[in-house]
Amino acid sequence: MKVFILLFFLSFAFGLSAQENTALLCSKSRIKNYENSLYVRETGNQNDFDLGFYKLYIDVNYVSKQISGKAEITCYSKINNLNELDFDITSSLSIKKIFSNNKSLSFEHNSDVLKVFLDKKYSTGQKITLTIEYYGQSGATFHFDTKYSLPMIWTLSEPYGSKDWWPCKNLPDDKLDSIDIIVTVQKNLIVASNGLLASTDTIENKIQYHWKERYPISSYLVSLAIYPYKIKTDYYYYDGGKMPVLSYIFASDYESDKDKYNVVPVMLEVLSSYYGQYPFIKEKYGNAQFLWGGGMEHQTLTSLLGPYEYLMVHELGHQWWGDMITCKDFHHIWLNEGFASYTEALWAEYKSGEFGLHSYMDSKKYLGHGTIYVDDISQSGRIFSGALSYNKASWVLHMLRHVVGDSTFFEILQQYAQSDKKYDVATTEDFAKICKNVSGMDLDRFFNQWIYGDYHPVYLYDWNYREDMGKYIVDLEIEQFQLENIFSMPIDITIKTGSGKETFVIQNDDKLQKYIFELNNKPISLILDENDWILKEVKEGIDMVNHDNSEMLLSVSSFGSFGHNVPDGLGYGLIFPREGENRLFYGSLIFGNSSDYVVDNSEKDKVLDFKKKENSSISIYKTNISNLDINTVYTDKNHPESKDVEINQTSYSWSLAPFRDFIIVKYDIKNKGNKDIDNLYIGQFMDFDIGDYLENYIDKNEDERLIYQSADNIFIGIKLLNRNSENPVFTGLLNAVDNWDENIKFDYLSGQNNAFLTDKQGDWSSLLSSGPYTLNAGDSMSISFAIIGGTNKDQLFVSADYAQSLFDHYLTGTDNIYPDQTNTIAILYPNPVNDKIHIEINSPKIQHSKISFYNVDGKKVYL
Ligand SMILES: [Zn+2]
Structure with missing residues (x-):
């Protein structure tokens, strides 16, 4: 059966529509925006100078879709004999001229890197001023758009897009001390940008906006939003002052939307109470509508699609976490996004108390793979992973809060905000250090497991x-x-x-x-x-354990089920090959002697005939038979006609090639009742679903006692390993979930019915059984199967042979299940040997070993 994994975003209780899901809005927009943007690595030279003040002039020509710019740059040498400066700027912009102290400077501009050769050598700490003039077509993150038939020009530079429109250091770690942004546009347009508006000047039929950002700022936070906006002005009143709160709204949206911005001053007050005063209090906070499907926390002026409450509070949270303290590099983006996402939860808590907090966090649960630390920062999709950098990262803060306690948690945030990282950049370690200092707790393992480690408990x-x-x-x-x-x-x-x-x-x-x-x-x-x-x-109370030998993963329960559907949602199923998908809907042991007594864990009615033996627990061993044995004991006690049969199930997996493509399951079945059981058939049922489950093929090889399904060059099968087994029955079942009652089960199990059709594609399941046996009261019998995978048919058969060899060698007979673990056991393959033999020795301790070879006459032939 196909498993449908339904991904949906919870969005109840807070007036938050699905469209407003903030992780989605915040991350998806940036991923899309930068799909094509190249990651430019900081050149070594960029470490040799420190950016100071910028005066950036941009003349925007909406008609020609071009810009011309001038950057007056102040920076400081960090080394002696500095004679070159490297800036990031897209090659689609042309450099007109560069000069310093009225002298023109030579330069090279290749692959988005501009090398400027200075007029002299500068020593450590020495100030350098230069002017770069440029013009042409901006890169992809500077957008010439239209909205309601009017020009809409906007930027969204995170992570690596600043170079698309101005010469900068593209990475966030060297903040500008401050910047003036002076933008000239056609007269009807309004330019919104960072900091405070110092002046507007009309120059012929154009208008020039002069914005001044006096707080340090990372390049990706410098922004423009240009449109004939209608501006709403509110104020955030705080102790001893008031700060303007501006909303740049599309005029057509103004009437319907303007009141939705009333909440922003309240948010400023609430977040300032959690995190310390709003960090750009001498300037402003604002929101400017733009045309990407989300928001972007540009410093002092968020750009957003529209006034969605939780998006607005997310971006406002960023003013502290992202803008005031910026991740040093995008490996640590969670310091921006995790914090902004947790800000949403705090807002929910502010509005709806504990219920609000926990419900909101519930909607941010991510229970999948991946680390919060971004290993590959060349992919914006990876940096802005909604699951990891947003949701799971917000959970780290949520968990930290509980580990250190509420008051300590908020004390940590306040101290972090006032630390030496204020208006600077930080790493996970910087934040962890503050947590440690404030809480007095050793939190190394906490951060290691949650930021650098995969999974969850x-x-x-x-x-x-x-x-x-x-x-x-x-x-x-x-x-x-x-x-x-x-x-x-x-x-x-x-x-x-x-x-x-x-x-x-x-x-x-x-x-x-x-x-x-x-x-x-x-x-x-x-x-x-x-x-x-x-x-x-x-x-x-239910145990599910995974075999994972790096090529095949199989979830084994403590009561006879395999896979993940019985009971619902447990385990990982059967994954093969290791990077592949789940291939199993569910499987279980099945046995019986009539339609009144068929014992299995049926998917259809979810009736579990098997029951974990009381006071037993599933156990994991690493023995010298295999690399991982899982042992469990269960009974038929849940079946209404229980005959007191007990099953001791041991499954074995090997992590050595070439034994990684199968897992062996051995069932030791004991009749503990006082009646003999005759006409007993025993089988392994597996509802494999390979790729498109409606298009699986089924086939068998009776000599090999092997039944298998295939699709898309993946073959998964069951092999009956006991060579002396009675009349193996190879049964294919179509649409087992629809046709699987006790009568049908027994007919199939005992070989009286069979739908096996090798040329029919469909939703097949495989059943390989054997019988009839008589199991007298007090007696036991043993039967073993291998679950085998192959990426082609030959490989499946080769692996089936290996499984048979290991079974023959180690698992025949009822003794030797858990041999003395101090023995050293060698695994030989192939078997039989042709011209080469591979010898793998498993030893519980490091010791000298000697290998000798004898021929069949007992004569030593080698060593
Ligand atoms: Zn964000």
Whole structure:
């Protein structure tokens, strides 16, 4: 069956429509905007000088879609003998001239890098002034657009687009000390930009806007938004002053939208109470409409699509986190986006209290792969990953808040805002250091696991209680079941009793940990992380473990199911090849002797006939048989006609090539009842769905006892490994979910019915069974299958042979399941040997080993 993964964005309770999803609005727009923009690496030379003041003149010609510009630049040498300056500026703009101290300077302009050769050598700390004049066609991030038939000109430079319209350092780490932005446009247009408007001057039929930004600013935060706007002016009143709050609104939208901006001064007040005073208080805050589908936190003047509340609060949050303190490079973009995203949650909390906070964070849950730290900063899609840089990163702050406590958390934010990183740039380590200093806690592991580490914890827990001298002793066992990494987190444990509830905080930092609590009242329920402070998955009482031998991943439950659909949502399924998709809807052991007694975990009605044996738990071993064994014991007790059959299931996976393409499952089946069971058929059912599940083929090879499905050059099969098994039955089932009742199951299991058609494409499932057997009371029998993958048919068959070899060598017979682990075991392949043999030795400790070869007569032939 096909699994439909429904991705949707929760957006209830706050008047936030799906269209307004801020991570989506904020990230998607930038990804789109920069799809084609090239990442320009800082040239070594750019580390040799420090940018100071800029006076940037831009003359915008809407008709010719060209600009001409002049940048008067002040900078300072950081080395001795500096005689060259490198700036980033697109090659589509032409350099007219460059001069310094009235002397013209020579330059080279290639591949978006402008090398300016200075008139002399400058020493450390020495001031350099120069003027660069340029003209032509700006790059893709400077947009000539129209809205309501009127010119709309806008920029969105993050991450690497500043060079599209002015000579700069394209990376954020060297902030300009300040900048004047002087823009000339046709008379009917209004230019909105950073800082304060110093003057407007009419020059013939044009108008010149002179903006002054006196706070330090990263190049990507310099912006223009130009349109015949209608301006709404509000004020943010604070202790001892007022600051203008401007809204540049498309005139046609003004009447309908103007009131929606009334909330901005309130947001300024609320966020200033959380983070410290608005950082550009001597200037202004504003929002200017532009034409991309989202927002961009340009310093003192956000550009946005429209007045969406949560988008506006997100971009305002950026004024502290992104603009005042900017990520040093885009590896650490979460310091911008995670913080702005958490600002949304704080706004929800401000409006709707705790419920608002937790509901909002719930909508930002991301339970997938990837690190928050951006490894590849050449891809804007990766930098602005909504899942990681926004959602998961906001969860890191949310979790930090709970780990350090509410008041410490806000103290951290206030101190970070006032730290030496104020109006500067920061890395994760800078922020972590402040957290450590303020909280007095060692948070290294917290930041390592959440910023640099992948995944999230999957907590599996089981609990029970006993009465002891009038007290109730609760035993809790927590196991971390995620694929990678062990997380260290404090977890709130809430135990409800007849007279209320008690909450305990435990520290959980190991794969398997046990805890004991003492209560005066009888416990009714136990909840792990009741208020959802941890980004996690929780499973109670059911175990699902993954084999992952780097080529094949198979989720195995503690009660007979494989895959992820029974029970719902558990496990990863069957992934093959390792970078491929899930190929399994669900699978399970199936056995029975009549339509009244077929035991399986059916997907159709989700009736689980198998039941985990009481007081047993699924166990993982690394033995010298395989690299990972998973052992579990379960029974037929959930079946209404239970015959007291117990199954000891062990699955084996190997991480050595060429044994990575299969997993062996061995079932030791014991009749613990007091009646013999005859006419017993036993099989492995697997509902493989390869690629397009409606177009799978099915085939078999009876000599190899192998049944397999295929599509798109992926072959997945089941092999019956017992060479002496009774009458193997190879059954293909079409649309098993529709046609899978107890009568049909037994007919298929026992080979009385079969829909097997090799040339029909469809939604096949595979069943490979064998029988009839008689299992007398008290007796056991063993049957083993391999689940095998191949990226072509030959490979499938080769891997099937390897699986058979390992089975023959290690797993025949009922002893030798867990041999003495101190033995050293060699794995030989291929078997039989042709001209070469590969010898892999598994040893529990480093030791001298000697290998000798003997022929069949017992004569030593080598070494
Ligand atoms: Zn943002």
